[in-house]
Amino acid sequence: MSAHEIPVPIKQQYFTPGVKVVFAVFLAGAVGVAYRFLYGLGAVTNLDNGYGWGIWIAIDVSCGVALAAGGFTTAAIAEIFHKEKYHVITRPALLTAMLGYTFVGFGVMIDIGRWYNIWHPMLPDMWQGNSALFEVGICVMTYVTVLYFEFFPIVIERFKSRVNLPAIIAVLNKPIDGILHIADKVLRKIGWVFIIAGVVLSFAHQSSLGTLMVLVPTKMHPLWYTHLSPLLFLISAIAVGFPMVVFESILASRSFKLKPEVPILASLARYTPFLLGLYLALKIGDLTIREVWPYVFEFSTESWLFMAELVLGVIVPMIILSIRKYRRTVGGLFTGATLVIGGVVLNRIDVFLVAYKPLYQTKAYFPSIWEILVTAGCISALILLYRAFVMIFPVISQPEDEVAGRMDDTSVKANFSKAR
Amino acid sequence: MSLGRRDFLGLAAASSVTLLAGKSLANEQQLPKECKDACAVLVDTAVCIGCRKCEWACNRQHNLSNQDMAAFDDKTIFKIQRRPDDKAYTVVNEFRDPSNPEKPYYTKVQCMHCLDPACVSACIVGALEKLPNGPVVYDAWKCIGCRYCIVACPFQIPAYEYDNALTPQVRKCTFCTERNLAEGNVPACVEACPNEALTFGTRDDLIGLAHARIKAYPDRYVDHVYGEHEVGGTSWMYLAPADFKNTELPELPPDRIPPNTENIQHAVFKWFVPPLALYGLLGLIMASKPDKENEQEAEK
Numbered sequence: 198m199s200a201h202e203i204p205v206p207i208k209q210q211y212f213t214p215g216v217k218v219v220f221a222v223f224l225a226g227a228v229g230v231a232y233r234f235l236y237g238l239g240a241v242t243n244l245d246n247g248y249g250w251g252i253w254i255a256i257d258v259s260c261g262v263a264l265a266a267g268g269f270t271t272a273a274i275a276e277i278f279h280k281e282k283y284h285v286i287t288r289p290a291l292l293t294a295m296l297g298y299t300f301v302g303f304g305v306m307i308d309i310g311r312w313y314n315i316w317h318p319m320l321p322d323m324w325q326g327n328s329a330l331f332e333v334g335i336c337v338m339t340y341v342t343v344l345y346f347e348f349f350p351i352v353i354e355r356f357k358s359r360v361n362l363p364a365i366i367a368v369l370n371k372p373i374d375g376i377l378h379i380a381d382k383v384l385r386k387i388g389w390v391f392i393i394a395g396v397v398l399s400f401a402h403q404s405s406l407g408t409l410m411v412l413v414p415t416k417m418h419p420l421w422y423t424h425l426s427p428l429l430f431l432i433s434a435i436a437v438g439f440p441m442v443v444f445e446s447i448l449a450s451r452s453f454k455l456k457p458e459v460p461i462l463a464s465l466a467r468y469t470p471f472l473l474g475l476y477l478a479l480k481i482g483d484l485t486i487r488e489v490w491p492y493v494f495e496f497s498t499e500s501w502l503f504m505a506e507l508v509l510g511v512i513v514p515m516i517i518l519s520i521r522k523y524r525r526t527v528g529g530l531f532t533g534a535t536l537v538i539g540g541v542v543l544n545r546i547d548v549f550l551v552a553y554k555p556l557y558q559t560k561a562y563f564p565s566i567w568e569i570l571v572t573a574g575c576i577s578a579l580i581l582l583y584r585a586f587v588m589i590f591p592v593i594s595q596p597e598d599e600v601a602g603r604m605d606d607t608s609v610k611a612n613f614s615k616a617r
Numbered sequence: 618m619s620l621g622r623r624d625f626l627g628l629a630a631a632s633s634v635t636l637l638a639g640k641s642l643a644n645e646q647q648l649p650k651e652c653k654d655a656c657a658v659l660v661d662t663a664v665c666i667g668c669r670k671c672e673w674a675c676n677r678q679h680n681l682s683n684q685d686m687a688a689f690d691d692k693t694i695f696k697i698q699r700r701p702d703d704k705a706y707t708v709v710n711e712f713r714d715p716s717n718p719e720k721p722y723y724t725k726v727q728c729m730h731c732l733d734p735a736c737v738s739a740c741i742v743g744a745l746e747k748l749p750n751g752p753v754v755y756d757a758w759k760c761i762g763c764r765y766c767i768v769a770c771p772f773q774i775p776a777y778e779y780d781n782a783l784t785p786q787v788r789k790c791t792f793c794t795e796r797n798l799a800e801g802n803v804p805a806c807v808e809a810c811p812n813e814a815l816t817f818g819t820r821d822d823l824i825g826l827a828h829a830r831i832k833a834y835p836d837r838y839v840d841h842v843y844g845e846h847e848v849g850g851t852s853w854m855y856l857a858p859a860d861f862k863n864t865e866l867p868e869l870p871p872d873r874i875p876p877n878t879e880n881i882q883h884a885v886f887k888w889f890v891p892p893l894a895l896y897g898l899l900g901l902i903m904a905s906k907p908d909k910e911n912e913q914e915a916e917k
Contacts, residue, residue: 239779310762
């Protein structure tokens, strides 16, 4: 149980055959990124004057933001609603959110033509309050900073009283340690400011991301064009938060050969059917009010994708995760969580790419091999960094008695008990 | 452009009946060349002869591909329907009315300079701006290259310099703002038009002129001034001999586009009350006593 588990850095070999494959994909993506910066968007993407946005916006940015929702949802339940047992999963979720949003920023930088101007939305004389994208931009920039502040205590925990720089810069050991001690004291006092800010900022930009395509009434397929879009984006982001935590936690325990935290994850997954139900109700109400049901059953590509979103991504996982028997098995949890994630990813791709119909293009947009490689490379880099972080920092919790024997420094343990 | 040249070019095309019609129509109402606010252009596709002089003038004005005038005489280009892009801010396309297929007519397309432009509302940094006197202009220095304007435009006009790796710009018709319209200049394309298919003036005057032409020659025009109401009105407007469905100009509702998102944005962030209220609420919940019962609740 959670009371006996403490987060510790995982001591295992970094490179396994699987990690090497991920690393190879990362390298291919890095070549794509270099190619893009040297030769421009035209050389690497299939974008044109009709399709201004491709998978770098639909997947890297839009799905990236949605799937990082585990960070604010677990922070809310564990820290704001004080459901203490979920503390064991807040750190992995926070790490995913921090890395996820960092890569969202990076993804934006790769996609925008004048990447060196990425900071322009921060300049007050360029503020553009009418633009939903401005809102997204400002909130994401602020939130990524908040996430760094939220993660910093974990860095402090790892290095406090243990700063040990090599050779000449060793003289800095004392001052840095002093700074860490002060930062520790301050962050303990004001940490709540960042935790609540993280939730509010997430509400704001998750919904504004759904507002973006509301500006395109004449070029959107009626199945996805709705003024309810911001609310649907927000609810689906909240709904995918816990499944994302479940998904990662199971994958991480598989990868590190740890026992999955089934009771905690099952407990967390109890909330998912309610959130999916709310989403489904909103979606059904929206289709009914806008009188677009005929489009659902016209059996076109769009209608199939729309049905897949709702049936496979919402209804099926809602059923799986409602049933206790399935919810309390690794297989049931993993299937349910994966379906929810797949549904949200499909929804974002549908809204940004499938539903969007330029006026004069004769051929539908399909990403180039380089676009796909860069996206795959970004995801790989995220996995590699995640793995590195959980090996360096106390993120993943393990049973105390198992850890005790392996721990190289008891101060980690001591610090943690103090923090709690 | 001197009158002599205009007359010469006009005579060169004198076989066209539309020319004479154009001349007489333009004389119906003397429009002021100078217009300090709400500049507009009326494109009379029934008068246009498809000479592509406007393309040439635009190309020269903006130093685009710098082709000479002869390059724009090629009429075979009408076989394909072209779109404006980063190297041509305006293009002329040929269309035929299915009920009168022998007689082609021509439509010049460029940025419509909407009265309430979606691109301006979309722009994350305010790099696109609707000037009070009509033009929608772009400031490359502010632009981050997000291309939301390209996604947002209901006419699919902004074009991107995808092949420029370092300093790509959004390119589109500037309404020749750089020619200083307020000082009595007209856009390069309007100046170059030998047939007065393009009329420059204040928007109100041009709407009046357009309806007067429709009234005077009901069999020559379809009763629709394209751009008078589309997406809340545009600064470039069109007259046509047949239904606009025959052309590439999209069928659009009369509603302005930006309120779709601006109303949502401004409601959610009104005085920052909703986010601050959420912050306060969450703060209260967090400050209230930890819920110890939950500790026992986990599924075993």
